[in-house]
Amino acid sequence: MFGSWIRGFAPRLRNQMLVGIAAFCWVLWLNRNDAVFQNLVANSYLQVIFRGSFWIRHWSLLSKEEERRNLNYGCRYLEGAALQLFSSWKHYKRIGV
Helix, strand or coil: CCHHHHCCCCHHHHHHHHHHHHHHHHHHHHHHHHHHHCCCCCCEHHHHHHHHHHHHHHHHCCCCHHHHHHHHHHHHHHHHHHHHHHHCCCCCCECCC
């Protein structure tokens, strides 16, 4: 599904990108299940991003030390960028609202 896009990255980064992609696909699936089966209110964008970074960090424990550092750095960068982006919004947005 992401084959042609993932080949655009350096070979040493491809596995790390796949971990991130898999984590966010998993998070979207979990959020859909929460909405369908538990009738939960849709999560905010930040909740989805931070839930994804949680899973990336969790799965990074199975990676080599260098890859683990890169994944954790990427999560910190993603979280910081998301906080900066969404803090400038006038109203707190919710997914699907």
